[in-house]
Amino acid sequence: MYILNGFEYLFAHPTALLFVFIGAITGTVAGAIPGMTSAAAIAMLVPVTFYLDPLTALAFLYVIGKSGRYGGSIAAILFNTPGTASSAATMRDGYPMTQQGKAGKALKTATVASVFGDTFGELVLIFCAAIIAAFTSTFGPPEYFAIYMMAFVVISSVIGKSIIKGLLSTLFGVMISIIGLDPIAGIPRMTMGMYSLESGFSLVPLLIGLFVISEVMVQTEKLDDEGVHVARMSSDDPDAGRLTWAEFKRCIPLMLRSSGMGAVIGLLPGLGSAVACFAAYGEGKRRSKSPEKWGTGIVEGIAAPESANNAVSGPTMIPLLTLGVPGSTIAAILIGVFLIHGIQVGPMIFETHRDLVYGLFAAGLLGIASYGVIGYFCGPLIGRAIAYVPPRLLYPFIFLIAAISSYSPRQSLFDIGVALVFGIIGYIMRRTSYSTAAFIIAFVLARGAENAFRQSLLLSDNGMGVFLERPIAIAFMAIGLAVLVGRIVSDLRRKHRHAEAASGNS
Amino acid sequence: MARDKAEFLSAVVVVGVGSFSLYLAYSIRSFQEGILLGPRLVPMAIAGLGISLGVLQFTIAWVRRVASGKAGDATFSGAGDGKRPALSKPAVLRMAAIIVIGFAFIWLFSATGYLIATAIAMALLLVVFGTRNAGKVAMLTIGGTAVYYIIFIRLMGIYNPPGWLINLEMLGLS
Numbered sequence: 223m224y225i226l227n228g229f230e231y232l233f234a235h236p237t238a239l240l241f242v243f244i245g246a247i248t249g250t251v252a253g254a255i256p257g258m259t260s261a262a263a264i265a266m267l268v269p270v271t272f273y274l275d276p277l278t279a280l281a282f283l284y285v286i287g288k289s290g291r292y293g294g295s296i297a298a299i300l301f302n303t304p305g306t307a308s309s310a311a312t313m314r315d316g317y318p319m320t321q322q323g324k325a326g327k328a329l330k331t332a333t334v335a336s337v338f339g340d341t342f343g344e345l346v347l348i349f350c351a352a353i354i355a356a357f358t359s360t361f362g363p364p365e366y367f368a369i370y371m372m373a374f375v376v377i378s379s380v381i382g383k384s385i386i387k388g389l390l391s392t393l394f395g396v397m398i399s400i401i402g403l404d405p406i407a408g409i410p411r412m413t414m415g416m417y418s419l420e421s422g423f424s425l426v427p428l429l430i431g432l433f434v435i436s437e438v439m440v441q442t443e444k445l446d447d448e449g450v451h452v453a454r455m456s457s458d459d460p461d462a463g464r465l466t467w468a469e470f471k472r473c474i475p476l477m478l479r480s481s482g483m484g485a486v487i488g489l490l491p492g493l494g495s496a497v498a499c500f501a502a503y504g505e506g507k508r509r510s511k512s513p514e515k516w517g518t519g520i521v522e523g524i525a526a527p528e529s530a531n532n533a534v535s536g537p538t539m540i541p542l543l544t545l546g547v548p549g550s551t552i553a554a555i556l557i558g559v560f561l562i563h564g565i566q567v568g569p570m571i572f573e574t575h576r577d578l579v580y581g582l583f584a585a586g587l588l589g590i591a592s593y594g595v596i597g598y599f600c601g602p603l604i605g606r607a608i609a610y611v612p613p614r615l616l617y618p619f620i621f622l623i624a625a626i627s628s629y630s631p632r633q634s635l636f637d638i639g640v641a642l643v644f645g646i647i648g649y650i651m652r653r654t655s656y657s658t659a660a661f662i663i664a665f666v667l668a669r670g671a672e673n674a675f676r677q678s679l680l681l682s683d684n685g686m687g688v689f690l691e692r693p694i695a696i697a698f699m700a701i702g703l704a705v706l707v708g709r710i711v712s713d714l715r716r717k718h719r720h721a722e723a724a725s726g727n728s
Numbered sequence: 729m730a731r732d733k734a735e736f737l738s739a740v741v742v743v744g745v746g747s748f749s750l751y752l753a754y755s756i757r758s759f760q761e762g763i764l765l766g767p768r769l770v771p772m773a774i775a776g777l778g779i780s781l782g783v784l785q786f787t788i789a790w791v792r793r794v795a796s797g798k799a800g801d802a803t804f805s806g807a808g809d810g811k812r813p814a815l816s817k818p819a820v821l822r823m824a825a826i827i828v829i830g831f832a833f834i835w836l837f838s839a840t841g842y843l844i845a846t847a848i849a850m851a852l853l854l855v856v857f858g859t860r861n862a863g864k865v866a867m868l869t870i871g872g873t874a875v876y877y878i879i880f881i882r883l884m885g886i887y888n889p890p891g892w893l894i895n896l897e898m899l900g901l902s
Contacts, residue, residue, distance in 0.1 A: 269884075270884065273884065273885075386781055386784060386785050386788075389777075389781055390742060390778065390781050390782075390785075393774050393777055393778045393781070394778075396770075396774050397749055397771070397774050397775070397778070400770060400771050400774070404756075404767035406767070407758075407766075407767050409756060409757050409758075409767050410756075411753075411756050411767055411771060412749065412752040412753060412756070412771060414752065435830075438826065439823050439826065442819055442822040442823050442826065442857070443815065443816075443819045445819070445822065445857065445858055613857075614854075614857040614858040614859055615854070615857075615859065615868070617853075617857060618850060618853035618854050618856075618857055619850075619872060621826065621830070621853055622833075622846060622849060622850055622853070622872075622876065623876075625830065625833055625849075626842075626846075626876065626880050626886065629837075629886070630880070630884070630886045633886070633887040635834050635837060635838055638830070638833070638834050638837070639831070639834055642827060642830040642831060642834075645827075645830075646827060649823075654734060654738055672770050675770070
């Protein structure tokens with residue numbers, strides 16, 4: 223099996239093993255800091271990976287993404303603040319358990335469920351990716367253009383509360399991506415005569431601006447708040463600090479079902495962990511024999527969302543590796559890292575870089591084990607350490623790391639300015655409910671989409687009709703349209719229900 | 729009401745940005761490749777779509793404003809759940825200060841190199857974020873700057889340009 227070759231390839235790179243472990247610690251801590259997401263941590267650490275070999279670089283960032291999803295549960299349980307959006311559902315039962323003195327049990331439940339779900343998702347990735355890639359390797363430029371259009375429409379439709387704002391966020395990302403020299407004609411486009419813009423915007427400063435600097439600005443709003451406080455973490459109950467075997471057995475069917483939901487959601491571009499955790503929580507409560515207990519502090523209320531949100535991680539790599547379409551912000555960043563190291567993502571990657579791909583999968587499995595061990599034994603310690611450092615000391619350091627990280631890829635002061643400007647833009651987008659995730663995914667995909675479009679026209683004698691001659695291209699566009707229409711219908715129904723409820727109450 | 733105003737403003741900004749983008753896109757030089765293959769098509773299409781969506785957004789905000797008793801959940805609903813608290817003046821001033829410090833850091837980096845730029849920016853940021861103890865600010869500034877210098881400049885080898893105003897190369901710190 224190729225995964226065994228992957229482990230062999232991974233163990234032949236001791237640096238990669240070290241960085242898997244470092245990534246597990248980094249992601250767990252970053253995810254546990256309220257407001258600091260794993261995407262932000264990855265954005266700041268991308269420049270570090272320029273000095274590493276491809277496997278080490280990708281494994282490091284991939285494991286940070288995984289452990290960051292888990293780390294958010296620490297903040298959710300201990301501080302009643304989700305460290306990441308994907309842990310918002312964990313708060314509902316996690317913090318009540320902490321208030322009952324069962325923080326240790328809650329953290330261990332979150333750790334076990336996260337490892338369970340993440341492993342499930344990783345196995346889905348390992349067994350399905352190559353099969354899908356064999357099918358997609360027959361695609362040509364028209365099919366790829368259709369896939370990109372589907373991705374744009376789906377991501378616009380499902381991210382956020384407003385379809386129009388999702389579409390505008392996507393268009394904005396495409397527009398920013400276009401700035402620079404035209405890839406075919408070599409003509410400056412929309413550079414406003416600025417020489418610095420002729421090479422276009424670099425991904426890293428944009429990421430840092432949108433995710434790190436905008437977050438620093440968000441945190442300045444909260445400086446007058448009391449800061450995080452850890453409730454008491456002990457109780458007289460001898461089992462308060464551990465997950466018993468009986469509790470674990472009770473959660474197994476729930477974790478299996480939630481992991482399955484998470485894996486399916488992970489396959490679909492744009493949905494992500496935040497959707498998975500609430501979907502699993504809601505379904506778990508609905509199927510429970512005692513739904514009234516959910517939200518009062520039960521282990522099931524942690525197991526369901528945590529296994530679902532971590533099961534998303536592996537499958538989000540499937541559209542990335544098989545189609546070159548990132549299904550999440552972290553996947554969009556990883557595309558950039560692949561390209562920096564000269565590796566073209568898409569179905570052929572399983573032929574041209576098989577060892578690297580399976581080495582990355584092996585690193586994922588090892589990373590899951592690493593953060594599982596770290597979280598199981600050190601979760602409370604991490605929580606206490608984070609509570610000890612107030613945000614007013616932390617965020618100045620984060621801001622300056624962001625500045626130097628945006629400078630380092632091209633050694634360009636202009637890029638620091640780009641990060642600052644997009645920090646302001648990112649902050650405004652967040653306050654006005656536009657989607658920074660849709661923006662960055664569109665930015666990453668836009669050039670590929672335009673190239674596929676123009677290549678399709680060059681290959682065709684029929685102009686735009688080429689897209690209607692290919693059944694697979696039509697199918698992908700139909701999927702995108704169906705998701706958009708489905709979202710519109712869903713919004714209309716919701717509006718109708720609210721209107722009926724309002725007229726019933728009046 | 730505040731949310732409607734935000735929606736109007738958002739729509740106006742979108743139309744404005746879209747119009748400016750359309751102007752820039754139209755200014756792109758194009759050769760005789762046919763419009764479909766030329767470098768202008770995608771930029772103009774994106775700008776046009778953006779303007780259209782901005783007009784649609786404005787129209788929806790207008791309809792919501794005019795129609796009575798329709799707060800929230802329109803089909804293309806507006807600014808999220810409208811529950812984001814208003815910004816306080818101190819928060820706005822802090823944010824403005826952080827951005828100014830960021831741009832000052834760029835200028836200082838060019839003028840004096842990484843070490844001095846980081847030290848000054850770090851001290852100012854610590855004060856803006858609320859650390860008032862002078863000793864603590866000094867200690868964190870010196871320690872933090874040293875750690876960052878060692879990690880980014882010495883270990884990672886990031887290029888530290890000689891400042892045009894103060895050049896620390898003479899001290900071996902560049």
